[in-house]
Amino acid sequence: MYNIKFSEVVERLREVLNTKSDDDVAKSLEITPQAFFSFKKQNEIPSELLVRFCLLHQTSIDWLVKGEQETTSEYVNIPTYNPKIFTGEKTDETARKTEFIAFKNDWLQAEFGTNRTNLYLFNIEDDSMTPTLKDGDVVIVNKKDNLLDRDGLYLLRIEGASFVKRVQRLPGGSIRMICDNSAYQPIEAKADQIENGEILVIGRVVWMGKNY
Template sequence: MEDFEQQLESLFKITKTSKISELSKKLEVSPTTIRTWRGRKKIPTSAFRKAELSIQNIPKNKNGSHINLPFYEVSASAGDGSLVEAEEQTQLISFEPEWLDKEIGVNPKEVFLMLVEGDSMYPTLKNGAMIMVNRDFNGLSDGIYVMRHEHNLLVKRLQLLPGGIIKVKSDNDMYEPWEINKEHLNGTDIELIGRVVWSGQRM
């Protein structure tokens, strides 16, 4: 486990800061709070989440109007799968309605935000990238989806094959693809949550 100074250095690197005063602004906490973490010799996980969110490429709101989209404190694993213990909305993130409509073409009531965990979708989706997931998609087509497989939440590329077969692929060649039957979708063990329509990662 990293000690406090190593954790602090990680936060500096993520946020591209070098001073406590700069870091506190990025994390939206007071310098006193960070000094308290030093006294406890532990930085809360929420601070790292906030640091990741601070560097996401979220379109800026120019005209004052905005739509708040829910961000869920749960990660879609771009790896072998991470157990989902809770899917709790932790905050709202603002987007321009015009951008959502013209650039993404989604119904704001049907989309949510979450983070990617793991490297199996690299280089398309990097570890820690924010993704926008659209629950309202018309039919299944080739693309990147968030899906629940047994108790794991995954982000994978799906490819339709003849005979009702779906190939579940990773963009990282180090991970082997696997196949499922379309008839098994949205059953007890497999459920499509939504299609990934945007990523706010740094490219």
């Protein structure tokens, strides 16, 4: 085991987790907040913690430590969104297990560039977005694009449930969550519901895979 400068990796740790919270980073590393503060103060962090983090989040250790992205592999594994890991919930290993789907590296590079480290897969499991998205379809979500600076399809998490909805911005920071299936009514949410985390914006849908 060797130590790596804490200041050089902490921002990239936050980027992978899509958070600014030190507590979230500590949870993802499976250490206490006190240990996190100690590493921060010493400006050193054990490499074994980072290796375990990279395996869990399917992140390149070269990118995490040096900011360099590996480009030699023909395929890149994109993780399926797992709310148990994303929210830092304490669960058994089965619940925390993340599934991956391999995509061609050159296609990901052409479509998303360096943003491919910010991508999640999400499986559609309802009919609320029919005909745009049907049960069994798969989408790619860019977790970096979660500021709701434009209308579009977003992966949202509300009251423990995760789903894709069409988001329309309204005056004052409110939003309207629209189901493309006319059998479902739109839902409006106030700006403070987003600000306080009652409605969590995971990211914007940037690709759709259809299940025919």
